Amino acid sequence: MGRTKEDASIGIIGMGDMGKMYAQRLSDAGWRINACDRPENFESLKQEFASQKGVTIFPNGHLVSRISDYILYSVEAGVIDKVVAQYGLSTKVGAIVGGQTSCKAPELAAFEKHLPSDVEIVSCHSLHGPKVNPQGQPLVLIQHRASDESLKFVESILSSFGSKHVHLTGEMHDRITADTQAVTHAAFLSMGTAWQANTQFPWEHGRWVGGIENVKINITLRIYSNKWHVYAGLAILNPAAKQQIRQYAESVTDLYKLMIGGQREELKRRVKAAGASVFRPGSEGQDLLLKDDVLDRFSLSNRPREKAPPNSHLSLLAIVDCWSKLGIVPYDHMICSTPLFRLWLGVTEYLFRNQDLLDEALDTAIDDSTFRSDDLEFTFAARAWSDCVSFGDFESYRHRFERIAEYFAPRFPEAATLGNEMMKTILEKTTSNN
Numbered sequence: 311m312g313r314t315k316e317d318a319s320i321g322i323i324g325m326g327d328m329g330k331m332y333a334q335r336l337s338d339a340g341w342r343i344n345a346c347d348r349p350e351n352f353e354s355l356k357q358e359f360a361s362q363k364g365v366t367i368f369p370n371g372h373l374v375s376r377i378s379d380y381i382l383y384s385v386e387a388g389v390i391d392k393v394v395a396q397y398g399l400s401t402k403v404g405a406i407v408g409g410q411t412s413c414k415a416p417e418l419a420a421f422e423k424h425l426p427s428d429v430e431i432v433s434c435h436s437l438h439g440p441k442v443n444p445q446g447q448p449l450v451l452i453q454h455r456a457s458d459e460s461l462k463f464v465e466s467i468l469s470s471f472g473s474k475h476v477h478l479t480g481e482m483h484d485r486i487t488a489d490t491q492a493v494t495h496a497a498f499l500s501m502g503t504a505w506q507a508n509t510q511f512p513w514e515h516g517r518w519v520g521g522i523e524n525v526k527i528n529i530t531l532r533i534y535s536n537k538w539h540v541y542a543g544l545a546i547l548n549p550a551a552k553q554q555i556r557q558y559a560e561s562v563t564d565l566y567k568l569m570i571g572g573q574r575e576e577l578k579r580r581v582k583a584a585g586a587s588v589f590r591p592g593s594e595g596q597d598l599l600l601k602d603d604v605l606d607r608f609s610l611s612n613r614p615r616e617k618a619p620p621n622s623h624l625s626l627l628a629i630v631d632c633w634s635k636l637g638i639v640p641y642d643h644m645i646c647s648t649p650l651f652r653l654w655l656g657v658t659e660y661l662f663r664n665q666d667l668l669d670e671a672l673d674t675a676i677d678d679s680t681f682r683s684d685d686l687e688f689t690f691a692a693r694a695w696s697d698c699v700s701f702g703d704f705e706s707y708r709h710r711f712e713r714i715a716e717y718f719a720p721r722f723p724e725a726a727t728l729g730n731e732m733m734k735t736i737l738e739k740t741t742s743n744n
């Protein structure tokens with residue numbers, strides 16, 4: 311007999327931002343939730359959820375696991391093995407287990423290693439942050455070791471999000487998210503690193519005002535105001551991500567060398583060839599994901615913008631070179647894309663589908679030395695983030711991330727308000743259907 315809301319309950323282990331969002335929404339939809347965080351957080355979590363109907367807080371994952379029919383691990387990716395090892399054997403006989411971590415290889419390996427064999431495995435991944443409305447956003451489902459009936463049960467639980475269900479294997483998931491999430495984050499992390507290295511708040515400079523720049527600034531601040539482990543986990547633990555991020559750093563370096571070498575023709579040839587392989591002929595008639603009027607609305611700067619000042623847009627030229635070198639067609643990933651990836655693709659497309667703007671960027675890169683020191687720092691930063699991910703050292707990732715986050719922290723509240731508004735408006739225009 312199928313399991314229903316009336317007779318089944320859901321366990322959530324790890325009540326951080328995502329776990330809380332799931333607990334809130336699923337209990338609002340009428341499911342009974344059993345949840346826990348670390349034992350030391352039991353009392354405060356119990357108080358926080360005292361008035362949330364349908365949510366019972368337990369001191370630890372054993373107590374959650376033994377009574378729940380679908381158990382979701384929503385902990386830091388770096389500790390998934392340890393936490394499943396701790397609570398896995400307490401899983402209720404015949405239950406289904408899944409995880410919310412952003413990289414599935416270690417998560418699924420931990421389940422296989424530590425869960426009893428009668429336990430089924432259906433994992434998931436909401437491809438958006440905890441403050442984004444899940445309606446219409448992609449939700450990956452992985453039927454790793456489970457019957458079709460159990461998959462249907464998990465789908466019936468998660469259906470209240472109104473997300474778009476995307477069925478993948480763990481391996482496909484990791485491959486696609488390396489392309490979409492890990493490289494996107496590497497680009498924005500590098501922008502923040504370069505601005506900090508040049509002790510700039512970019513919105514205070516005339517040359518960082520206007521459409522594309524607003525997106526760069528808002529997204530960079532959004533990333534640095536989040537938890538470092540989310541970005542570290544999905545880059546360091548995903549085997550495909552290292553290669554992608556390394557290619558991005560190589561593309562940045564190669565293009566920067568052409569710029570400072572004054573090799574205009576070679577730069578143009580390379581960038582345009584890359585553009586032609588990513589933005590295939592025949593797509594010119596399509597609507598742009600992002601338009602000027604939308605982009606211009608979200609500036610942290612109070613300076614007026616007459617015409618976007620020219621910028622070499624090294625970060626954007628390099629992502630297209632990187633996609634081209636790796637044979638990635640980013641539009642193929644829309645169905646499995648995060649909001650940040652769609653914004654990133656949107657600004658890239660905005661530049662590459664406008665020949666005048668692209669030519670202006672390429673000529674600026676050669677003729678105008680105003681951006682040289684920014685681009686130099688950006689090149690160093692892209693390589694340093696790539697090394698950091700390749701070395702796989704969480705602590706040095708954390709250290710780098712937090713040092714830069716601290717620099718931008720005074721502007722986070724204001725950037726969050728504006729960034730949320732920007733995301734909301736732009737997301738309405740860049741759905742994963744595009």
Ligand SMILES: NC(=O)C1=CN([C@@H]2O[C@H](COP(=O)(O)OP(=O)(O)OC[C@H]3O[C@@H](n4cnc5c(N)ncnc54)[C@H](OP(=O)(O)O)[C@@H]3O)[C@@H](O)[C@H]2O)C=CC1
Pocket residue numbers: 323324325326327328329346347348349371384385386387389393396410411412413435436437438439440537539540543544
């Ligand atoms: N934030 C995002 O945008 C998204 C994140 N994800 C993924 O979801 C997962 C959770 O992320 P998020 O909620 O943002 O991160 P948080 O850090 O907010 O939440 C993780 C929670 O798990 C707790 N935890 C750690 N160990 C245990 C344990 N042994 N028992 C119970 N709880 C434990 C942590 O406690 P403590 O802090 O004390 O360690 C923390 O409260 C991550 O794997 C992340 O990659 C997926 C989609 C989007």
Ligand SMILES: O=C(O)C(=O)Cc1ccc(O)cc1
Pocket residue numbers: 411412436437438439491540544648649650651
């Ligand atoms: O949109 C992005 O890339 C984010 O930064 C939010 C995010 C972070 C981690 C995930 O696993 C999914 C989404």
